[in-house]
Amino acid sequence: MSPSPSRRSQAGAGLLEVMISILILGIGLLGIAAMQATALRNGQSSLERTQAVIQSYAILDVMRANRQNALAGYYNTSGMKCTALTGGAGQPAGQTSAQGEYNVWLTSLKSSMGLASDASTCADVSCDAGVCTVIVQWDDSRGSGAVQQDSAGAEEGEAETGEGSTTRQVVTVSAI
Numbered sequence: 001m002s003p004s005p006s007r008r009s010q011a012g013a014g015l016l017e018v019m020i021s022i023l024i025l026g027i028g029l030l031g032i033a034a035m036q037a038t039a040l041r042n043g044q045s046s047l048e049r050t051q052a053v054i055q056s057y058a059i060l061d062v063m064r065a066n067r068q069n070a071l072a073g074y075y076n077t078s079g080m081k082c083t084a085l086t087g088g089a090g091q092p093a094g095q096t097s098a099q100g101e102y103n104v105w106l107t108s109l110k111s112s113m114g115l116a117s118d119a120s121t122c123a124d125v126s127c128d129a130g131v132c133t134v135i136v137q138w139d140d141s142r143g144s145g146a147v148q149q150d151s152a153g154a155e156e157g158e159a160e161t162g163e164g165s166t167t168r169q170v171v172t173v174s175a176i
Contacts, residue, residue, distance in 0.1 A: 041142050049170060051112045052136040056172035059105045059125060059134055064176045066098065070132065071176075074098035075125050080137060081106070082122040113138050120167075127176065134172045141166035 063070035074095040077085065084103040087096055106123060113121045120139035125132065 044142055045140050048113055048138060048140060052138065052170040053172065055109045055112060056134040056136055056170060060132060060174050060176065062101050062105060063132060067176055069094040069098045070127050071130060073127060075102055076127060077125050080122040080124045082119055109136065130175055132174055132176050135169055137167060137169045139166055140168040
């Protein structure tokens, strides 16, 4: 004869086991939500870095198309510029043309990085002896600290700076 089952034998999951499993599931879901938020933030930061590189190459292409004015230094900004360049009366036609092209490019840069009225997106263009450097700077406060990259080629090179900062810069150096 087998013993009859008593009322105290386990017939299902107890309340404590259910509460523990819900707690573990909740912690796991919170971890997934945090990873999703980080992925979105870093995805936006990556998009902005990509746009900065694309825009750097865009102004370099404009300067290659207008090489004579670029070599004359008409595209040089003499430091970071966050607003359109303005020229005075009596400027050479090439300088006025170059400043107009730079202003169109800066507006396009600001629009692709966020807002056209953004005051934190700035650029610096300088050419010397056929080698031009384009620096694009923007506010990347939503992104996390990125790994600093530095790669240089024989003709063109890019470097990204700003580790641990909310201000990022992409530097592109190219012969025109």
